[in-house]
Amino acid sequence: MRSVFLPFAPPTISQEEITEVIDTLSSDWITTGPKVKKFEEMFAQYIGSETALALNSCTAGLHLALIALGIGPGDEVITTPMTFCSTVNVIEQVGAHPVLVDVQPDTLNISPELIEKAVTEKTKCILPVHYAGHPCEMDTIKEIARTKNLYIVEDAAHAFSARYKGQKVGTIGDLTAFSFYVTKNITTAEGGMLTGNPEFIEKARIYSLHGMSKDAWKRYDKGSSWYYEVVYPGFKYNMTDIHASIGLRQLQKIETFQSRRREIAHKYDEAFSEYPYFEIPCRLPNIEHAWHLYVLRLNLETLRIDRDQFIEELKERKIGTSVHFIPIHLHPYYRKKYGYKPEDYPVAYFNFKRIISLPIYPRMSDQDIADVIEAVVDVAEKYKR
Ligand SMILES: Cc1ncc(COP(=O)(O)O)c(C=O)c1O
Incomplete structure (x- = not known):
């Protein structure tokens, strides 16, 4: 057994990020400025989006x-x-009505057939989430949006660098929000990016900084004017140059990061597919998975313990894990407001009780991977029926 606890998802930060942050801190400009601009440009170029807006979170982007x-x-x-929760909280925040539809049993992504059935005259937008980094069925979702005249906003918090039929996530729907929260495929500690239609991005840009017609960097730079006008009642959602410094360096490593994530997923698949206790993550043809999460499903009928006890057993074996997610309809706010019952979304509810997210991050060593496999198999063998 391990002697040191293996954390679930620590960041992979090296000297380059530290040097870049120090460079920013030693400069005359530490909030939204040249580094943010560069990060936006590099990100847009990597995704293949015309433009990108850096923010302080994915939630802000949504x-x-x-x-x-x-x-x-x-x-x-x-x-x-x-x-x-933030995917749905933002719908509440703009005063709109979130309409939940269940997920598909294989990918746990939103079901296009159920989306189609849920469309009413009031529907304005579809908000798919690329769960764990596996892209949703975007062709069908796009077709529904086209025929019913709806917008698509994608929650790509998990899906940076994922592809759907060769196309990078971030270039498909009207707008796409990414997360750089500390556990994500690249991090800025806290941060996010919005990509998509330039007209909407520009509007979002103004809203992201108080609704002002001109940002601070443009006001304080040499040769600029102090004057600005408020054109919308905006928010304070901008990214700082300190955060962008981390992002710039992380972005340069994305291919290496992803190749290690794929390797780990492959090793887990190979190890766990041998046993009747587990269902390994599905991947459909024609997609590239971002492997933000490796979600193992327990076949509970083969075990004498439930998922929560399984997690406790892994903790005792010094393996950190998590659960993604407690389905929205089980949270008190949504349950009370909309009168949801657990069985209203049977696929989400059934799978919630059997999912465990295992550690998957670039700086895991081969020994770490072997330790996770050994611990998971050991718990299952000990408590098999
Ligand atoms: C699916 C999903 N959407 C949105 C978010 C919010 O991201 P952020 O913390 O950058 O606001 C997360 C964060 O974990 C997430 O998992």
């Missing part, structure tokens, strides 16, 4: 996306229960 598209009271937004 919120601004809905605002830029003019979604508000009286509108319905169709999304998934199998997501982080």
Whole structure:
């Protein structure tokens, strides 16, 4: 057994990020400025998006996306229960009505057939989440959006560098939000990026900084004017140059990071597919998985313990794990407001009880991977039926 606890998802930060942050801190400009601009340009270039807007979170990106598209009271937004709370919180925040539809049993991504059935005259937008980094069925979702005249805002918090039929996530729907939270495929500690239609991005950009017609860097730079006007009642969602410094260096390593994530997923697949206790993550043809999460599903009928006890056993074996996600309809706010019952979304609910997210990150050593496999198999063998 391991002597040292293996954390679930620590960042992979090296000297380059530290040097870049020091460079920024030693300069005359530490908030939104030249490094953010460079990060946006590099990110847009990598994704193949015309433009990109750096923000202080993915949540900010999703919120601004809905605002830029003019979604508000009286509108319905169709999304998934199998997501982080902020995907749905932002729909509530703009005063719209979130309409949850269940997920597909294989990918745990939103079901296009159920989206189609849920569309009403009030529907304005579909908000798919690329769960764990596996892209949703975007062709079908796009077709529904086209025929029903709906917007698509993608939650790509997990899906940086994922591809759908050869196309990078971030270039498919009207707007796409990415996360650089500390556990994500690249990090800025906290941060996010919005890509997509330049007209909406520009509107979101103004909203991201108080709704001012000119940002501070443009006001304080030499040769600029102090004058600005408020054209929208905006927010304070901008990224700082300190955070962008980390992002710039992380972005340069994305291919190496992804290749290690793929390697780890492959090793887990090979090890766990031998046993009846587990269901390994599905991947459909024609996609490139971002492997933000490796979600192992327990076949609970083969075990004498439940998922929570399984996690405790792994903790005792010094393996950190997590659960993605507690489905939205189980949270008190949503349960009370909309009267949801657990069985209203049977696929999400059934799978919630059997999922465990295992450690998967670039700086895991081969020994770390072997330790995770050994611990998971050991718990299952000890408690098999
Ligand atoms: C699916 C999903 N959407 C949105 C978010 C929010 O990201 P952020 O913390 O950057 O706001 C997360 C964060 O974990 C997430 O998992």
